[in-house]
Amino acid sequence: MMGRRGDEDLRDTAMDEPELDRRLTAIWSTPAGVWGTLSTVDHKTIGRRYIVTAFIFLALGGMLALAMRLQLSQPEARFIGPDRYNQIFTMHGTNMMFLFAVPVMEAVAVYLVPLMVGTRNIAFPRLNAFSYWIYLAGGMLLWIAFAVDAGPDAGWFAYVPLSGPEYAAGKRADIWAQMITFTEVSALAVAVEIVVTVFKQRAPGMSLDRIPLFVWSMLVTSFLVILAMPAIMIASTALILDRLVGTHFFNPAEGGDVLLWQHLFWFFGHPEVYIIFLPAVGMVSTIVATFTRRPVFGYLAMVMALIATGVLAFGLWVHHMFVAGLPRLGESFFTASSMVIAIPAGLQIFCWLATMWAGRPVFKTPFLFVIGFVVIFVIGGLTGVMVASVPFDTQVHDTYFVVAHFHYVLVGGAVFPLLGAIYYWFPKMTGRMMSETLGRWIFSLIFTGFNLTFFPMHILGLQGMPRRIYTYQPEMPWSGVNMFISLSAVILAAGFLLFFIDVIRSAKSGSAAPANPWGASTLEWATASPPPSYNFGRLPVVGSLEPLSDNPETLPVATGLSVNRRELVVTSLVEALPQARESSPGNSIWPLWSALATTAMLIWSIFTPWAVVWGSIPVAITLVGWFWPKGVPEDDS
Amino acid sequence: LDPGGAAAIHIEHLIIGVVAVCTAIWILVMIVLGWALLRDHSQESGRSGERQLTLTVTAGLGATVLIITGLTIASFYTTRSIGLPENASLTIVVKGQQWWWQVIYADPDPAFSFQTANEIHIPVGQDVRIQLESADVVHSFWVPNLAGKQDLVPGRSNSIVLRAERPGVYRGQCAEFCGMQHSHMAMMIIAEEPALYQRWLAAQRSDGVKATNPEASAGMAAFLSKPCAACHTVRGTPASGTTGPDLTHVGSRQTIAAGLFETSRGSLAAWIADPQTLKPGNNMPMVPLTSAELRDISAYMESLK
Amino acid sequence: MRESVVYDLTNLPPHGLGTASLTWWGTLAFMLIEGTGFALSIVVYLYLMSLTPQWPLNAPPPDLLAGTVLTVLLVASLLPNILIARWAREQDLPKVRIGLIVMSLFGAAPLTPRFFEFSAMHIKWDQNAYGSIVWVMLGLHTTHILTDLIETLVLTCLMFSRHGDNPRRFGDVSDNAMYWNFVVATWLPMYVCLYWAPRL
Numbered sequence A: 001m002m003g004r005r006g007d008e009d010l011r012d013t014a015m016d017e018p019e020l021d022r023r024l025t026a027i028w029s030t031p032a033g034v035w036g037t038l039s040t041v042d043h044k045t046i047g048r049r050y051i052v053t054a055f056i057f058l059a060l061g062g063m064l065a066l067a068m069r070l071q072l073s074q075p076e077a078r079f080i081g082p083d084r085y086n087q088i089f090t091m092h093g094t095n096m097m098f099l100f101a102v103p104v105m106e107a108v109a110v111y112l113v114p115l116m117v118g119t120r121n122i123a124f125p126r127l128n129a130f131s132y133w134i135y136l137a138g139g140m141l142l143w144i145a146f147a148v149d150a151g152p153d154a155g156w157f158a159y160v161p162l163s164g165p166e167y168a169a170g171k172r173a174d175i176w177a178q179m180i181t182f183t184e185v186s187a188l189a190v191a192v193e194i195v196v197t198v199f200k201q202r203a204p205g206m207s208l209d210r211i212p213l214f215v216w217s218m219l220v221t222s223f224l225v226i227l228a229m230p231a232i233m234i235a236s237t238a239l240i241l242d243r244l245v246g247t248h249f250f251n252p253a254e255g256g257d258v259l260l261w262q263h264l265f266w267f268f269g270h271p272e273v274y275i276i277f278l279p280a281v282g283m284v285s286t287i288v289a290t291f292t293r294r295p296v297f298g299y300l301a302m303v304m305a306l307i308a309t310g311v312l313a314f315g316l317w318v319h320h321m322f323v324a325g326l327p328r329l330g331e332s333f334f335t336a337s338s339m340v341i342a343i344p345a346g347l348q349i350f351c352w353l354a355t356m357w358a359g360r361p362v363f364k365t366p367f368l369f370v371i372g373f374v375v376i377f378v379i380g381g382l383t384g385v386m387v388a389s390v391p392f393d394t395q396v397h398d399t400y401f402v403v404a405h406f407h408y409v410l411v412g413g414a415v416f417p418l419l420g421a422i423y424y425w426f427p428k429m430t431g432r433m434m435s436e437t438l439g440r441w442i443f444s445l446i447f448t449g450f451n452l453t454f455f456p457m458h459i460l461g462l463q464g465m466p467r468r469i470y471t472y473q474p475e476m477p478w479s480g481v482n483m484f485i486s487l488s489a490v491i492l493a494a495g496f497l498l499f500f501i502d503v504i505r506s507a508k509s510g511s512a513a514p515a516n517p518w519g520a521s522t523l524e525w526a527t528a529s530p531p532p533s534y535n536f537g538r539l540p541v542v543g544s545l546e547p548l549s550d551n552p553e554t555l556p557v558a559t560g561l562s563v564n565r566r567e568l569v570v571t572s573l574v575e576a577l578p579q580a581r582e583s584s585p586g587n588s589i590w591p592l593w594s595a596l597a598t599t600a601m602l603i604w605s606i607f608t609p610w611a612v613v614w615g616s617i618p619v620a621i622t623l624v625g626w627f628w629p630k631g632v633p634e635d636d637s
Numbered sequence B: 001l002d003p004g005g006a007a008a009i010h011i012e013h014l015i016i017g018v019v020a021v022c023t024a025i026w027i028l029v030m031i032v033l034g035w036a037l038l039r040d041h042s043q044e045s046g047r048s049g050e051r052q053l054t055l056t057v058t059a060g061l062g063a064t065v066l067i068i069t070g071l072t073i074a075s076f077y078t079t080r081s082i083g084l085p086e087n088a089s090l091t092i093v094v095k096g097q098q099w100w101w102q103v104i105y106a107d108p109d110p111a112f113s114f115q116t117a118n119e120i121h122i123p124v125g126q127d128v129r130i131q132l133e134s135a136d137v138v139h140s141f142w143v144p145n146l147a148g149k150q151d152l153v154p155g156r157s158n159s160i161v162l163r164a165e166r167p168g169v170y171r172g173q174c175a176e177f178c179g180m181q182h183s184h185m186a187m188m189i190i191a192e193e194p195a196l197y198q199r200w201l202a203a204q205r206s207d208g209v210k211a212t213n214p215e216a217s218a219g220m221a222a223f224l225s226k227p228c229a230a231c232h233t234v235r236g237t238p239a240s241g242t243t244g245p246d247l248t249h250v251g252s253r254q255t256i257a258a259g260l261f262e263t264s265r266g267s268l269a270a271w272i273a274d275p276q277t278l279k280p281g282n283n284m285p286m287v288p289l290t291s292a293e294l295r296d297i298s299a300y301m302e303s304l305k
Numbered sequence C: 001m002r003e004s005v006v007y008d009l010t011n012l013p014p015h016g017l018g019t020a021s022l023t024w025w026g027t028l029a030f031m032l033i034e035g036t037g038f039a040l041s042i043v044v045y046l047y048l049m050s051l052t053p054q055w056p057l058n059a060p061p062p063d064l065l066a067g068t069v070l071t072v073l074l075v076a077s078l079l080p081n082i083l084i085a086r087w088a089r090e091q092d093l094p095k096v097r098i099g100l101i102v103m104s105l106f107g108a109a110p111l112t113p114r115f116f117e118f119s120a121m122h123i124k125w126d127q128n129a130y131g132s133i134v135w136v137m138l139g140l141h142t143t144h145i146l147t148d149l150i151e152t153l154v155l156t157c158l159m160f161s162r163h164g165d166n167p168r169r170f171g172d173v174s175d176n177a178m179y180w181n182f183v184v185a186t187w188l189p190m191y192v193c194l195y196w197a198p199r200l
C-alpha cells in the first residue's frame, strides 16, 4: 500500500544473476559501521559472534582449570586460598556449562540450521539478536563479579542451604542465580527460533525424512531446552526469593525442603548434559558422512536414538542424588532408566562404526576429532553406566571418579566434535581453510593431553579423593598422581593454545576456500563460502536426504519470490510443501535496547524486589518499540 | 580401596565386576573401530553388505540390552546385601557441622550419654547404625573402607550401617561440598574389639579429668575465664558451650581440627594460637592469649584424656 | 553451481495465517515453555504438601470468594475471545476493534479479585513455605494476565492506527486470542490446586 510505483511487486523469476544479487544484497545486507553492527539481525553475523564469545569463555574457563591444577599439584599447597579456590571451581563449572557448552552448540546451530534447511534467515531474527545480547550481559555479569571478588562459590549446582540466605552472605549466590536467568532466557529464545525454523522454514521438498541429522539433533535439543529450562528458572527464582524477600522454599524449619532444590536442579541438570551432547552427535554424524563418502548408516535409527535420548533424559535426574537418602526402591528404578540410555547411545556408536566400515574414510582433521570422540566418549559413557549403579555410586559419588566421568563425556563427547566441527565449517564461515598440518598437531596434543590429564582421575577417585577440595594432606596417597595430572594439563593447554593460534592465523591468511571444499552433501555447501547475506539467491528445492550428492553440478531451485522485501518461504510441517511467502524482519536496534533494559532490571533486582516493578516499565517500552510497525515492506505486507 | 567392612567388600566386588565388563566392551569397540577404519576399503560391499551391517548393528544392540540388564540386576543384588539399618544393635548420631563432626552416643540414661567429635569408636563385627543429621548445610558421611557414603541433609535424618570386620583406624571425610573448609573435614573411625570398646565407652562417660599438675590447673582456669568456655564443653567443669566440639576427652583423640593434625601439645598450641591461619575460614576465632596462658591451656587440653 | 528452476512460488500468498504463520508457532512454543513452568509450580506445591502431615501450614484454607469470582470472570471472557478470533479470521476491522476493547476490559477486570486473593490466603510469603508457594503461584499468574493485558492494549492502539487494516495485524490479533485462552487454561488447574487441594 505504500507507493512503491513501477516495481511494486517485482519477482526474481526472470532476473539474471548479477541483477538478482544486487537487489538481494540491497535489502538483506547489514550496513557498515557501528550502528549496523549493533542492529544487525543476520543469523550468520550473530552466529559468528555467539561462537567467538563462547570460545572466549572456553579460554577463560580453561585458565581457571589451570589455576586449579596448579593449586592441586602438591599437598597443602598455598598458591590459592580456600575462598578463592571455591570461587574458581564454581566459576569453572558454571562458566563451562552455562556460558560455553550450551551456548556454543546453539551458536553453531544459529549459524548453520538456516543454511542447512535452505532458508534466508532464522525465524524471529530480532529475538535472535536479543538473545545474543542477553547472553553477553549474563557472561559479563558473572566475570565482572568474579574480578571484584564477588564470584559465586557454592559449586555449579549451588546446593542449598550453602547458597541460601543463612550460609552465603553477600551477593555471590544472587549473582549466580541471576546469571542463570540470563543464560536461560537466551537459550530459550534460541530454542524457539530453531524449532520454528526447522518446522516451518525448510526448503520446499525437505520432508521430515530428508532433514539433515545435525538439524534433527538441534530440533530435539531445542525441545529439551524448552522443557528442561523452566525447572531451573523456578529453582533459581525461588532461591533469589528466599535470599531477597525471605520466602522459605528451602528452609526446613518453615516447611521448606533442601532436597526440593536438588530435584529441581537435576530435573534440569540432567537434560542439560544431553543439551550439550546431542548437538555434538549431530556434528559427528555430519562429519562422518562427509569423510566416509557415504550417508550415515541407519538414518531412521539415528533419528529414533536422538528422540529416545531426549525423552529418557527426563527420567534420570535422581541418579545425581543417590546418596541423598531417598527410598532405595525408587533409586533402583533410576539405575535401570540410566542404564537404558546406553541403548540409544550404543545404537549411535554402532551406526557410525558401520558407516566407517562401509565407507571410504578420508583422514582429515575434522575426522580425526571424530575418531578421538569415539575413543573417549565410549570410556565416558561406560563410566556413566558404572556410576548409574547405586552401590557403585555410593563409593565414587562426589569424588574425582565423577570428575573424570563428566570430563570424558563433556570434553570427549562435546568438545572434540565441536573442534572437529570448527575445522569442518570454518571454510564456510570465513571463506578460508584452516591448516591441515597444524590440525594434526593440535589433535594429537589435545588427545594425548586430555587422556593423560583425566584418565588418572578415575584412579584418584577410587583411591578416595573427593572433588571440590582446595587441598589435601600429605599423608594421603594422592600427591604423585596429582602432580602427573597437573603436568599433563599443560600439554592439553598447549593443544588449545595452538588451536586458538591456528584459528586466528587462518581467519587472517588461510588459503581461500571453494564453495564446497570437502565434497559434502548438505545444503550449506550449495552457496558461496562465506555465504552472501541472503544465503541463497534462489531457494533450493530438495529431493533427497543428500541434495548435493544426487547431482553435484546443478541445484534445483524455486523462483517467484519478491525482491522488494526480505522474503522467504513457509512450508508445511511434514512434507515441506510451500504454504506462503513470508517476510523476514529487517535490522533493528530495538533488540539491543530491550536487552539493555532487561539487563538493568535483572541486575537491579539482585538488590531490591522493587526493581521488578519499576524495571519492567522500560522493558515494556522497548518491547513495544520493537514490535511497532515501522511502515517498511516487511511489516506491511 | 582396601575394604575392611562388609558393605565395602560387597561394593568392591561389584566395582571390580563392572569395571571388567566395561573394559571388555571398550576394547571390543576399539577393535571394531580400528578394523572399520583400516580395513581394505577398495572392494564395494553392495546390497548384501548393507544387510550384513544391519544384522551386526542389531546384534550389538541386543548385546547392549543383555549387558545392561545384567548390570542392573547385579547392582540391585549388591544393594540388597548391604546391611539394613533395622538390624543394627547400636545407634550413634552424627551431626555434620561446618567443618567438623559432632558425635553423640545417646543412651536412655542421660548419665550414660556423651558427646565427642571427629572420632567414632565402634565395636568390631557388629552392625552399627549411624544416624546422620546436619546442623547447617549438606554434608556427606564417607568412610571408604567401611561403606559407601550417605548425605547429612538439614531437616532430614538419614542413616547408614557400618560393620567393621577387623579392628583398625579407618579414615573418613565429608564428601559433599560444604563451604570453605570442606577439604579439612575428616574423621577417624576406630574399630576395636568389644572389650576395648567397652573400656573406651566407660572412659568417655566419665567427666573430664581433674587437672593434676600446676600447669594444667592454670590452663583450666584460663580456659574457663577466656572465651573458650563459651563455645566448648568440658563435662565436670562450668564450660558448657555448644558451638564448638565437646572437649571433655580431647586429649584422648587421635587428631584435632577434624583430622588436620595429630593430637599433641605442640599441635594444640599451634591451633589455639592461630586457628584462622591453619584452617582459614573455620568458625573458631583467634583468642588473644599470652604465651604462658597458651602453654597452660595446651597442657590442660592434652591432659584431658 | 548451476541452478535449474523446478518450482514456482509466484502464486503463494504474501503472508501465512494460522498454522502457516511463524508467529503462530512461536506463540505455541512460548506457551509450551510457560506451561511447563506452571506445571512445575503445581508440582512444587504438591511436593511441599506431601512433606507435612498438616496442610495448609499454620493457616486456614483460603477463602473461596475472590478466587472463584476471578475464575468465573476468566471463563466468561472465553466467549468474546472466541468471537474475536473468528472476526480476526474474517478480517472484519470494526468488529475486531470492538472486540479488542471488550477484551481489554476482560483483561483488566480479573485484577480486582486477584488483589483480594492474596489476602484471602491468610498467609504471607515470608511466614512459611506454604505462604511462599501460594504467593509465587498467584504472582506468576498475575504476571501472565498483566503481560497479555498489555499486549491487548497495544494491539488495540494498533488496530485504531493506520497500521490496522492489514492481514498481518489480524494474524497478531488471533495469536493474542489464542494466548488468552492459554492464560485461562493455566489458571484452572492452579485454581483447583490453590483452593481445593487444602480442603481435601
Ligand code: HEO
Binding pocket: A273, A274, A276, A277, A319, A320, A338, A339, A341, A342, A345, A346, A347, A349, A377, A378, A380, A381, A382, A383, A384, A385, A387, A388, A389, A393, A396, A397, A398, A402, A405, A406, A409, A410, A413, A414, B025, B029, B063, B064, B065, B067, B068
Ligand atoms: C555431555 C555430557 C554428559 C553425557 C553425555 C553423560 C552421559 C551419561 N551419564 Fe553423566 N553424562 C554427561 C555429563 C555429566 N554426567 C554427570 C554425572 C553423572 C552421574 C552422577 C554421578 C554422581 O554424581 O555420583 C551419573 C549416574 C551419570 C550417568 C550417565 C550415563 C548413564 C550416561 C549415558 O548417556 C552414557 C551412554 C553411553 C554409553 C554407555 C557408551 C556407548 C555405548 C556402547 C558402546 C554400547 C555398549 C554399552 C553397554 C553394554 C553398557 N552421569 C555430570 C556431573 C554433574 C556434577 O555432579 O557436577 C555431568 C556434567
Ligand code: HEM
Binding pocket: A062, A065, A066, A068, A069, A089, A090, A092, A093, A094, A096, A097, A100, A101, A155, A156, A157, A403, A407, A410, A411, A415, A453, A466, A467, A468, A469, A470, A489, A492
Ligand atoms: C580444558 C581443560 C579442563 C581442565 C584441565 C579441567 C579441570 C577441572 C578440574 C580439576 C575440576 C575439579 C575441580 C574440583 O573438584 O575441585 C573441574 C570441574 C569441572 N569442570 Fe572442568 N576442566 C576442563 C575443561 C572443562 C570443560 C570443557 C567443561 C565443560 C564443557 C568442564 C566442566 C566442568 C564442570 C561442570 C566441573 C564441576 C565444577 C563444580 O564442581 O562445581 N571442564 N574441571
Ligand SMILES: [Cu+2]
Binding pocket: A269, A270, A273, A316, A317, A319, A320
Ligand atoms: Cu545425569
